Each structure stands twice: as structure tokens, then as C-alpha cells.
Amino acid sequence: MSQTSSSSSGCSNEGSACSGCSSASCSERVTADNSPNRIKHTVVVMSGKGGVGKSTVAVNIAVALASEGYKTGLLDVDIHGPSIPTMLKLQNVRALSDGKMLLPAEVGDLKVMSIGLLLDKSDDAVIWRGPMKAGVIGQFLTEVNWGELDYLVIDSPPGTGDEPLSVCQQIKGSFSALIVTTPQEVAAADVRKSINFCNQLGVEVVGVLENMSGFVCPKCECETHIFSSGGGEKTAGEFGVRFLGRIPIDPAIGVACDNGSPFVYTHSKTPVAKAFTQVVAHIREAYDGNTVKTEKAAGCSNAG
Numbered sequence: 625m626s627q628t629s630s631s632s633s634g635c636s637n638e639g640s641a642c643s644g645c646s647s648a649s650c651s652e653r654v655t656a657d658n659s660p661n662r663i664k665h666t667v668v669v670m671s672g673k674g675g676v677g678k679s680t681v682a683v684n685i686a687v688a689l690a691s692e693g694y695k696t697g698l699l700d701v702d703i704h705g706p707s708i709p710t711m712l713k714l715q716n717v718r719a720l721s722d723g724k725m726l727l728p729a730e731v732g733d734l735k736v737m738s739i740g741l742l743l744d745k746s747d748d749a750v751i752w753r754g755p756m757k758a759g760v761i762g763q764f765l766t767e768v769n770w771g772e773l774d775y776l777v778i779d780s781p782p783g784t785g786d787e788p789l790s791v792c793q794q795i796k797g798s799f800s801a802l803i804v805t806t807p808q809e810v811a812a813a814d815v816r817k818s819i820n821f822c823n824q825l826g827v828e829v830v831g832v833l834e835n836m837s838g839f840v841c842p843k844c845e846c847e848t849h850i851f852s853s854g855g856g857e858k859t860a861g862e863f864g865v866r867f868l869g870r871i872p873i874d875p876a877i878g879v880a881c882d883n884g885s886p887f888v889y890t891h892s893k894t895p896v897a898k899a900f901t902q903v904v905a906h907i908r909e910a911y912d913g914n915t916v917k918t919e920k921a922a923g924c925s926n927a928g
Contacts, residue, residue: 659766660725663697665911666776666799667830668791670822672814674782677835678804679707680881681871682779684897685802687886688904690734694774697728699764700738701791702781703750703757709740713884717741725769731886737768758790765794782814784821792825800830802868802907805856807837812855819863830868830910832860833903837870840895868906871899 669682679702686698700708709715712731719741720727728735739760740746752760770776780788792801801822805815815832822829834856840847850873860867874896880887888897 661766661768661770662772663770663776664774664798666778666795666797667907668778668780668788668795668799668801668827669804670780670788670801670818671782671804672784672816672818673805673811676782676804676806676811677871677877678782679711679779680877680887681802681804681833681835681900682777683708683711683881683886684888684900685904685907686734686775686777687731688888688900689775689777690732691889692904695772696733697735697737697770697773697776699768699776699778700736700740701761701764701778701787703739703752703760703787705781706738706740708736708738708779709746711881711884712736712886714738714741715746715884722769725767726763727769735770735773737764754786757786758794761787761790762794765791765796784817788821789825792822792827798911800828800910802830803832804835805832805859806851807834807849807855808852809855811851812859815856815859816863819859819865829863829865830907831866832856833868834870836873839873866906866910868903869899871903872896 667685669678669685671678679700682698686696690696698708698712700706702708709717712734714729714731714736717729719729719737726737728737729741730736739750743750778791780791792799801818803815803818803822805811819829819832821827834854836851837856838847838849838853856870857867872895874887874891874894876891876894877887877896880890888900891897
């Protein structure tokens with residue numbers, strides 16, 4: 625993959641992320657125009673703030689889609705802090721190449737790619753500036769052999785910086801953004817920035833999801849709103865976008881993430897898993913009902 629010097633014109637085979645490289649200087653470059661990939665819909669999972677459970681949401685939505693029979697891929701573009709390999713027990717897996725393209729790892733029927741699958745060691749730090757990150761994200765989108773997918777779910781790091789900007793500018797075809805927040809105002813305030821980011825780039829928002837929304841005691845079944853309530857729905861209403869629902873707090877989610885076991889699969893009968901399934905239903909309805917603009921509109925190429 626791309627190397628750690630932004631002045632390099634191609635791969636120099638010096639960085640730890642290069643072990644499975646198929647970049648232009650190593651082989652014929654695969655571009656968006658000649659790529660064998662056929663991806664119907666791409667959902668970019670975003671958040672204005674860290675710590676809202678965005679990666680957890682991305683993993684469980686992708687697994688739920690795959691479980692329903694949809695051909696699904698999961699792309700982790702958090703270059704500096706990839707957590708998808710841990711959540712899917714892929715820490716010791718390394719991506720392979722067929723000579724022209726990188727091959728995604730597979731977890732059941734789910735295809736997965738992350739910078740974490742390209743490092744020599746899972747604890748290696750990736751110290752890259754913006755141009756390098758944009759380059760590797762472009763390679764993830766065009767030089768990974770995703771094949772035919774119904775959905776590609778992209779886990780983007782929080783904020784409105786290099787990674788989400790690179791994703792939104794380089795995706796070809798059908799895509800929209802799913803915004804994750806927690807109920808309190810301090811998180812909702814940053815979600816507004818994410819929605820405005822999408823508006824400036826002409827990216828349609830498929831909806832807002834309120835995560836960590838209430839805790840139901842497993843003994844007395846009393847519900848406690850630890851982080852207040854209603855912030856996600858209120859923000860969605862303010863911007864006129866779809867509210868996708870609430871995901872309650874369940875300690876088992878954290879355990880499942882640490883163990884690399886997708887929660888919606890291992891705890892499929894719980895209220896939280898059913899809430900994720902309902903979110904997936906809303907996403908499918910948005911596309912099937914043609915209520916989401918699925919092509920990137922012409923917009924500003926410099927967010928800011």
C-alpha cells in the first residue's frame with residue numbers, strides 16, 4: 625500500500641503496511657474504471673465525536689446485513705486507530721494479494737478490509753499525514769477485490785477531517801452517510817457538524833442513529849437514561865433527516881467486541897440485537913423506496 629512519505633511517487637516497499645502491496649509501481653494499477661468491483665450501495669458510518677460507538681454500530685450493521693443474505697463488505701478507514709480487526713477477531717490475520725488486488729479477509733459471508741490487516745504487528749503505529757491517508761483510502765476503494773456487493777459499510781473515524789473527506793470524494797456510485805450519536809447535547813452538537821459536512825459535499829444522509837440510549841436493568845427491568853435521552857431524534861428532526869432509532873446500552877456489547885464476536889449474531893434474541901435489525905430495515909427501506917439520493921451530487925471539493 626502507500627508509504628509513509630508523502631513525497632514518494634509510488635510504493636518503495638519500505639513501510640510495514642506494504643507487505644501485500646499492489647500499488648502502481650509494483651503492478652498494473654487497478655482504477656475505478658477497470659475495477660472488477662460492483663458495489664450497489666455504500667453506507668459511510670460517521671460521527672462528529674469519538675466514543676459514541678460508531679465502530680460497534682458499523683460492525684453490527686454489516687453483520688446483520690450479511691446474516692440477511694446480502695453480499696456485504698466492511699471497510700475500516702480509521703487509519704490511526706483501526707478497531708474492526710479486534711471486533712471481528714482478525715488481529716492475527718494479514719491481507720493477501722492475488723498479484724493485482726488485495727484480497728479482503730472473510731468472516732463468514734462478510735468481507736473485511738482494514739489497515740490493521742496490512743501491518744507487520746497489530747500494535748504498530750501508522751504515522752501518516754493527510755495525502756498518505758487519502759492515497760491508501762483510494763486504494764481500499766479500488767484495489768481491494770470486493771467483487772459484487774449489495775452493501776459496503778465503511779467505518780470512518782470521528783470528525784470531518786481527512787478520512788471522511790477522502791472517502792466521500794473518492795467513492796464511485798451509490799452511497800450515503802449514517803450519522804451516529806449518543807443522546808446528550810455535547811454529542812448532538814458535533815453531529816450537526818457532520819450533517820453540515822455532508823450537506824456541503826452533496827452527500828445524502830440516510831439517517832441519524834442514537835446509540836447508548838438508555839439502560840434497562842436486567843433484574844428489575846427499570847430503564848435509566850444515563851446519557852439523557854432524545855438528542856439524536858431531536859437533531860434528525862432539526863435537519864429533516866430520517867431518525868433510524870435507538871440502541872440501548874448492554875454490557876454484553878462491550879464483552880462481545882473485546883472477544884471478537886459480533887453481538888447481533890451471538891445475542892440475536894436480545895432487545896439490542898433486534899434494535900440493530902430494525903436499523904438495518906430502515907436502511908433497506910431508504911434505498912428500496914428511492915427516498916435516499918444515492919449518487920454524489922456535484923459539490924465543493926474542499927470541505928471548509
